[in-house]
Amino acid sequence: MSRWKITLEYDGGPFIGWQRQETGLSVQQVLEEAAEKLAGEAVLVQGAGRTDAGVHALGQVAHMDIAKPRSAKDIRDGMNFHLKPHPVSVLAAHEVDDAFHARTSAIERQYIFRILNRRSPPALDAGRVWYVPYALDAAAMHTAAQMLVGAHDFTSFRAAECQARSPLKTLDELTVTRRGDEIEIFTRARSFLHHQVRNMVGTLALVGSGKWTAKDVKSALDARDRSAGGPTCPPDGLYLLKVLY
Amino acid sequence: MSRWKITLEYDGGPFIGWQRQETGLSVQQVLEEAAEKLAGEAVLVQGAGRTDAGVHALGQVAHMDIAKPRSAKDIRDGMNFHLKPHPVSVLAAHEVDDAFHARTSAIERQYIFRILNRRSPPALDAGRVWYVPYALDAAAMHTAAQMLVGAHDFTSFRAAECQARSPLKTLDELTVTRRGDEIEIFTRARSFLHHQVRNMVGTLALVGSGKWTAKDVKSALDARDRSAGGPTCPPDGLYLLKVLY
Numbered sequence: 131m132s133r134w135k136i137t138l139e140y141d142g143g144p145f146i147g148w149q150r151q152e153t154g155l156s157v158q159q160v161l162e163e164a165a166e167k168l169a170g171e172a173v174l175v176q177g178a179g180r181t182d183a184g185v186h187a188l189g190q191v192a193h194m195d196i197a198k199p200r201s202a203k204d205i206r207d208g209m210n211f212h213l214k215p216h217p218v219s220v221l222a223a224h225e226v227d228d229a230f231h232a233r234t235s236a237i238e239r240q241y242i243f244r245i246l247n248r249r250s251p252p253a254l255d256a257g258r259v260w261y262v263p264y265a266l267d268a269a270a271m272h273t274a275a276q277m278l279v280g281a282h283d284f285t286s287f288r289a290a291e292c293q294a295r296s297p298l299k300t301l302d303e304l305t306v307t308r309r310g311d312e313i314e315i316f317t318r319a320r321s322f323l324h325h326q327v328r329n330m331v332g333t334l335a336l337v338g339s340g341k342w343t344a345k346d347v348k349s350a351l352d353a354r355d356r357s358a359g360g361p362t363c364p365p366d367g368l369y370l371l372k373v374l375y
Numbered sequence: 376m377s378r379w380k381i382t383l384e385y386d387g388g389p390f391i392g393w394q395r396q397e398t399g400l401s402v403q404q405v406l407e408e409a410a411e412k413l414a415g416e417a418v419l420v421q422g423a424g425r426t427d428a429g430v431h432a433l434g435q436v437a438h439m440d441i442a443k444p445r446s447a448k449d450i451r452d453g454m455n456f457h458l459k460p461h462p463v464s465v466l467a468a469h470e471v472d473d474a475f476h477a478r479t480s481a482i483e484r485q486y487i488f489r490i491l492n493r494r495s496p497p498a499l500d501a502g503r504v505w506y507v508p509y510a511l512d513a514a515a516m517h518t519a520a521q522m523l524v525g526a527h528d529f530t531s532f533r534a535a536e537c538q539a540r541s542p543l544k545t546l547d548e549l550t551v552t553r554r555g556d557e558i559e560i561f562t563r564a565r566s567f568l569h570h571q572v573r574n575m576v577g578t579l580a581l582v583g584s585g586k587w588t589a590k591d592v593k594s595a596l597d598a599r600d601r602s603a604g605g606p607t608c609p610p611d612g613l614y615l616l617k618v619l620y
Contacts (some may be wrong), residue, residue, distance in 0.1 A: 139498040186499060210495055219498040250455055253384040253464040254431060258499070 131195050134205055135226045136161075136175075138190040141217035142365065143257045147183045148190075157181070157218055161192065164212035168205070169196045178232045178373040179239055182325070184365030186258070188242075189221070191373040193232040230375070238302070238374035240318040243331050244367040248311040259312070260331070260367035266338030268308035274337040274344035275304040275315075278330060278351060284323050286350050286359035287333070292324035297354070299323060306334065313338075316371075325362055333360030376440050379450055380471045381406075381420075383435040386462035387610065388502045392428045393435075402426070402463055406437065409457035413450070414441045423477045423618040424484055427570070429610030431503070433487075434466070436618040438477040475620070483547070483619035485563040488576050489612040493556040504557070505576075505612035511583030513553035519582040519589035520549040520560075523575060523596060529568050531595050531604035532578070537569035542599070544568060551579065558583075561616075570607055578605030 138161075146154035150162070158175055165173035177192040196205070205223035213219065229235075246252050246259040247266045278287075278301055285297040305316045315331055333350065336342040342360070350358045383406075391399035395407070403420055410418035422437040441450070450468035458464065474480075491497050491504040492511050523532075523546055530542040550561045560576055578595060581587040587605070595603045 139495070141499050141501075188499070206495065214496075217498040217501055219495045221493075221495045248466075250384070250451065250464045250466050251459075253462040254386050254433070254503070256386075256462055 131197055131228075132199060133193055133195050133226050133228050133230055135191060135193050135224045135230060135232065136205070136209065136220050137222040138187055138192060139219045139221055140187045140190065141257075142181060142183065142185045142187070144217065145183060147185070148177050148179070148181045157187075157190075160213060160216045160218055161194075161209070164209050165194055165196070167212040168208040169198065171197060176232050178236045179322075179370050181368075181370055182328075182365050184257075185368045185370065187370040189240075189372040190370050191232050191236070191375075193226065193230060232373070235375050236321070236373050238318055238320055238372075239322060239370070240316070240372040240374075241322075241327050242369050242371050243315040243317075243327060243363075244369070245313040245315070245331075245335070246311060246367075247308075247313050257366050260364050262335065262338075264339055266313060266335060267340070268306050268313045268338065270340075270344070271313070271315075271334040271338045272306035274342070274347045275306050275330075275334055277344055277348040279304050282351055283354050284326055284351070285354040286356055287326050287329040288323040288356060289325035289329070289362070290356065294321075294323050297323060299326070304330065327368060328362045328365065329359055331367075332363035335363060336360045376442055376473075377444060378438055378440050378471050378473050378475055380436060380438050380469045380475060380477065381450070381454065381465050382467040383432055383437060384464045384466055385432045385435065386502075387426060387428065387430045387432070389462065390428060392430070393422050393424070393426045402432075402435075405458060405461045405463055406439075406454070409454050410439055410441070412457040413453040414443065416442060421477050423481045424567075424615050426613075426615055427573075427610050429502070430613045430615065432615040434485075434617040435615050436477050436481070436620075438471065438475060477618070480620050481566070481618050483563055483565055483617075484567060484615065485561070485617040485619075486567075486572050487614050487616050488560040488562075488572060488608075489614070490558040490560070490576075490580070491556060491612075492553075492558050502611050505609050507580065507583075509584055511558060511580060512585070513551050513558045513583065515585075515589070516558070516560075516579040516583045517551035519587070519592045520551050520575075520579055522589055522593040524549050527596055528599050529571055529596070530599040531601055532571050532574040533568040533601060534570035534574070534607070535601065539566075539568050542568060544571070549575065572613060573607045573610065574604050576612075577608035580608060581605045
């Protein structure tokens with residue numbers, strides 16, 4: 131039995147999210163079906179992060195156990211062969227120790243969120259960005275974002291259905307940068323609460339449009355009440371960029 | 376009567392190309408239908424370049440005449456409203472002199488071509504890049520590309536169905552750059568022959584894989600015979616970037 135760490139790129143658009151569910155096709159399901167075709171046996175594929183429907187990955191990590199010995203190249207190319215035509219691609223495969231667990235061994239998760247901030251709708255990046263047609267002040271968003279960095283109770287930015295035991299998280303970075311018509315938000319932490327990134331981005335957009343100040347963001351955080359936080363933004367612009375171990 | 380210059384972004388994937396034809400939906404048709412809804416009259420939309428099926432645009436330019444006076448904002452936003460749900464977006468509208476013609480007034484066209492050069496297929500950029508799984512030497516491609524820069528008879532890189540009067544063109548730039556897994560080819564000229572960029576890229580890929588040398592590219596050019604040139608590469612990675620006037 132060998133444990134394999136696989137690094138994944140996927141388009142979240144056609145999926146109900148990472149996690150296997152009865153309600154539709156998930157990224158986990160297409161990976162498990164590909165792995166079963168490759169291995170000739172049922173395979174459980176466990177991911178580092180349970181991305182929501184519509185959320186993309188540039189560097190999701192998962193692990194799976196395969197009985198028969200294989201080369202890393204065979205795992206990568208064999209998975210990619212069987213994953214067709216789904217928009218899921220195995221970028222790399224590494225054989226790892228049995229103690230490795232994609233979710234619990236992770237020490238940092240990095241996400242980027244892309245906002246297209248211009249009057250005209252996206253043609254090439256439809257479904258890949260959050261399209262915001264009114265002007266956003268990225269510098270003000272960045273300043274306000276710093277209120278959220280550090281160890282906090284993130285209840286105000288946590289989905290009602292969040293399964294984490296505690297709302298206490300340490301946010302290591304939340305950086306907002308404008309590049310032409312695009313605003314990119316980069317964030318990293320050991321782990322995030324359910325919808326935390328999208329709730330933070332939705333809140334920062336209120337600052338960007340001038341409705342909220344940095345102080346309002348601080349007050350929302352301090353309220354420890356989801357109804358005090360800003361709205362959940364759409365999933366389209368969110369990418370799981372990297373998982374560190 | 377006002378003449379409008381419109382700058383366009385589009386995903387070429389769902390279209391038969393720029394030009395209106397009986398065989399399917401073209402970018403020109405969806406623009407003309409949107410313009411007709413906006414103007415309440417039939418409108419001819421003329422583009423700077425007739426992009427092929429599957430070729431994208433980041434900055435295609437077209438012109439159209441609209442009888443009723445309107446603001447640039449109304450033209451841009453009104454067109455975008457009526458273009459829904461097609462992946463075509465009007466980035467800007469400018470009122471121009473009657474002498475302006477999107478195709479004949481253009482003094483330079485710029486294209487980029489994106490090659491994804493890695494073993495794993497694209498998940499997020501499927502249809503947006505040419506996926507080449509074998510290793511390409513971008514530096515060798517760049518060196519060979521310089522054989523094509525300048526004033527030449529480009530018959531060896533011209534589609535059989537090309538309607539240009541002469542195969543003589545001046546290629547001002549053809550630059551090949553690698554950025555990680557991606558190879559980007561940038562080219563600019565007053566105008567290009569039909570399939571010229573795709574035929575040049577297909578030929579340079581032969582150099583990148585080691586099958587051809589820079590000298591072979593020069594010999595192919597000198598042969599002035601399409602059968603001496605390399606294959607036509609897929610349209611997926613090609614983007615009309617900018618048109619200068």
